[in-house]
Amino acid sequence: KMKIAESKLSFFFANHEVIQKVAPKILVLIHGNGAVRAGQWSIKIILNSSLEKGSQLPFIKMANDQGYGVIVTNGNQELQRMSPEDHASTVWEKLITGSCCDHVIIIAHSYGGQVTMNLARCFPGDFLHRVKAVYLADSVHYGMTGIPLLDQRLCSISLNYVTSDRDCDTPIEFEDGIKSISSGTTSHEWTSWYSLPSIFGNIRTLGKSFLDNILHLLCI
Numbered sequence: 001k002m003k004i005a006e007s008k009l010s011f012f013f014a015n016h017e018v019i020q021k022v023a024p025k026i027l028v029l030i031h032g033n034g035a036v037r038a039g040q041w042s043i044k045i046i047l048n049s050s051l052e053k054g055s056q057l058p059f060i061k062m063a064n065d066q067g068y069g070v071i072v073t074n075g076n077q078e079l080q081r082m083s084p085e086d087h088a089s090t091v092w093e094k095l096i097t098g099s100c101c102d103h104v105i106i107i108a109h110s111y112g113g114q115v116t117m118n119l120a121r122c123f124p125g126d127f128l129h130r131v132k133a134v135y136l137a138d139s140v141h142y143g144m145t146g147i148p149l150l151d152q153r154l155c156s157i158s159l160n161y162v163t164s165d166r167d168c169d170t171p172i173e174f175e176d177g178i179k180s181i182s183s184g185t186t187s188h189e190w191t192s193w194y195s196l197p198s199i200f201g202n203i204r205t206l207g208k209s210f211l212d213n214i215l216h217l218l219c220i
Contacts, residue, residue, distance in 0.1 A: 015070055026068060097126070
């Protein structure tokens with residue numbers, strides 16, 4: 001747990017190796033707006049179904065199992081002093097800017113998609129080179145960044161798991177440039193949980209490419 005100096009109450013969570021800026025791979029988790037806080041996707045699901053299905057805990061465990069350090073943002077903690085966008089930007093600057101990590105993945109739900117677009121505008125170099133994938137769960141991001149090269153990059157590395165009664169991973173028509181596929185549920189709140197297996201299947205593939213690149217460099 002780390003406090004943010006610019007805010008009296010705001011804080012976030014991260015692995016020790018992320019805080020020390022030595023993690024080779026980092027996963028950033030960004031929740032939506034409203035009452036949710038750090039580590040939560042949906043309070044309703046946590047209360048009415050289970051902590052596992054409504055929280056980020058299985059995402060954190062699976063990421064750690066695959067060798068990722070994890071950053072858990074907390075953008076709704078003190079909205080009167082710091083917006084979700086400013087919170088995420090502050091966390092990014094503290095932990096990713098200046099770190100040795102060049103393999104970053106983002107998973108964001110709902111308004112977390114808008115927060116992600118703001119991050120891209122604030123740190124375009126990182127999104128062009130360090131960020132390897134962006135997985136959105138029924139994102140609300142109100143368009144792209146407006147920077148052509150950056151938008152092209154985002155479209156090539158991003159997936160938006162939207163509400164649909166079709167099977168998970170089924171392509172869905174989209175308008176904003178980011179490829180949309182079915183999350184496997186028609187409920188906005190459940191999209192993170194339903195897309196979990198698909199997201200981490202993709203992350204495993206990226207992790208293999210990351211390892212192959214390291215082995216290639218060692219053999220040169």
